[in-house]
Amino acid sequence: MTDVDSSLLPEGLEDRLPAEAATTTRVMRSIQDVMHGHGYDRVLPPMIEFEKSLAARMAGIQSRRMFRFTDPSSLRMMGLRSDHTPQIGRIAQTRLAEAARPLRLMYAGQVLTIKSDGLNPAREKLQCGAELVGADNLAAATEIVSIAVEALQAAGARGVSVDFTLPDLVDTLAAKAFPLEAGQIEAVRRELDTKDAGGLRDVGGEAYVPLLYATGEFDSAIEKLCEIDAGGALASRIASLRQIAASLNGAARLTLDPSERHGFEYQTWFGFTLYAEGARGPVGRGGTYRIAGNGKDEAATGFSLYPDALIDLLSASETPEDRVFLPLGHNRDEAARLRSIGWRTVAALSDADSAQGLGCTHVLGKGGPEKV
Numbered sequence: 001m002t003d004v005d006s007s008l009l010p011e012g013l014e015d016r017l018p019a020e021a022a023t024t025t026r027v028m029r030s031i032q033d034v035m036h037g038h039g040y041d042r043v044l045p046p047m048i049e050f051e052k053s054l055a056a057r058m059a060g061i062q063s064r065r066m067f068r069f070t071d072p073s074s075l076r077m078m079g080l081r082s083d084h085t086p087q088i089g090r091i092a093q094t095r096l097a098e099a100a101r102p103l104r105l106m107y108a109g110q111v112l113t114i115k116s117d118g119l120n121p122a123r124e125k126l127q128c129g130a131e132l133v134g135a136d137n138l139a140a141a142t143e144i145v146s147i148a149v150e151a152l153q154a155a156g157a158r159g160v161s162v163d164f165t166l167p168d169l170v171d172t173l174a175a176k177a178f179p180l181e182a183g184q185i186e187a188v189r190r191e192l193d194t195k196d197a198g199g200l201r202d203v204g205g206e207a208y209v210p211l212l213y214a215t216g217e218f219d220s221a222i223e224k225l226c227e228i229d230a231g232g233a234l235a236s237r238i239a240s241l242r243q244i245a246a247s248l249n250g251a252a253r254l255t256l257d258p259s260e261r262h263g264f265e266y267q268t269w270f271g272f273t274l275y276a277e278g279a280r281g282p283v284g285r286g287g288t289y290r291i292a293g294n295g296k297d298e299a300a301t302g303f304s305l306y307p308d309a310l311i312d313l314l315s316a317s318e319t320p321e322d323r324v325f326l327p328l329g330h331n332r333d334e335a336a337r338l339r340s341i342g343w344r345t346v347a348a349l350s351d352a353d354s355a356q357g358l359g360c361t362h363v364l365g366k367g368g369p370e371k372v
C-alpha cells in the first residue's frame with residue numbers, strides 16, 4: 001500500500017529540481033557578489049529564535065504571520081524567521097553594538113510565513129539583502145536603492161522597475177497639515193489602501209484624496225504630489241525622492257505610489273518595491289526604518305530581494321551546462337585537468353552506463369572531450 005501523505009509536500013512548499021536549483025545557485029551568488037563588492041559583510045542568523053526577539057525590535061512586525069511553537073527544551077515561545085531584517089537588527093544591537101557605524105551587513109537564506117502573500121501561494125521564500133545600520137538619510141537611501149537594482153541586474157533581471165512610496169505619509173500629514181483624530185487614522189489608511197476616493201471622503205479624509213492621483217510614472221506623479229499643499233510637511237521627502245530618482249540615472253523605470261503600504265510594516269519615511277519584467281509579483285522591497293534598542297534606537301536602511309520569481313523566469317531559458325562522460329578506465333589525470341578548467345565530468349560506474357543515458361554532451365576520447 002502506498003502512503004500518499006508521505007510523498008506530498010504541504011501547501012506552499014516545494015522542491016527545486018536540478019535545473020532550477022542550478023539557476024538558484026547562480027542567481028544567489030550574483031546578488032551576493034554585488035553586495036559583497038559594495039562592502040557588505042555576510043552574517044548567518046539562525047532559522048529559529050525567541051519570538052520576542054523577532055518581533056520586538058521593529059514597530060509593526062506581525063508575529064501572527066510567523067510559524068510559532070513552544071521550545072520543548074526551554075519551554076519558551078519560538079518563531080521561525082519570516083524576514084531577516086529584524087535578525088540583522090538584533091545582531092547590530094547586541095554582538096556588533098561596538099562595531100563602527102554605518103555598519104554594512106548582508107544575508108541570504110530562506111524565510112517562512114504561515115499564510116502565503118496575495119496571489120503568490122509560496123510560504124517559503126528565498127530572501128537575500130543588505131542592511132545599512134546607522135543611517136536613514138538621503139545618502140543611505142540612494143546607496144541602498146542603487147545596490148538593489150544593480151544586484152537584480154547582475155542576477156539576470158531585465159526591465160527592472162522601482163516603485164517609490166512614503167510609508168509614514170499618513171502619520172506625517174495627520175500630525176499637522178491634514179489633522180485626523182486618532183480613531184480616524186486607520187480608516188483613512190484603509191481607504192487609501194483600496195484607493196477609494198468616495199470612501200476617503202466618507203471617513204473625513206477629503207484632504208487625502210489628491211494622494212490617490214499622485215501615482216504612476218515618477219516624473220508626473222511627483223509633480224502632482226508637489227501640488228498638494230501640506231504646509232511644507234512633504235517638501236524634504238519630495239526633494240529626497242527626486243534626488244534618489246536622479247541618482248539611478250536611467251538604470252530602472254521609476255514609478256511613485258506615495259500611499260502604498262502593503263509589505264511596509266516597519267519602514268519610515270522612505271520605501272520602495274522592485275519589479276522585473278516577466279517575473280510574477282514583486283522581486284524585492286526596502287526602505288528606511290528604526291531598530292529599537294535598550295534606550296538606544298538606531299536608524300537603518302536596507303533592502304530584501306525575493307529572487308524566486310526571477311529564478312522561475314530565468315531557469316526556463318537557461319542552457320544546460322556541458323558535461324563530459326568518463327568511460328570506465330579513463331585517464332584520471334586528464335579528467336582532473338578538465339575539471340580544473342571548468343568542465344563537469346560524469347564517471348561511468350559500470351559497463352551499463354553511457355553518455356546518452358546520463359545526459360552527457362561529450363565523451364572523453366583520446367584527444368579530449370568529443371561531442372556526442
Ligand SMILES: N[C@@H](Cc1c[nH]c[nH+]1)C(=O)O
Binds near residue numbers: 131287289302303304
Ligand atoms: N525586510 C523587508 C525589506 C527591508 C529590508 N530593510 C528594510 N526593509 C521586507 O522583506 O519586506
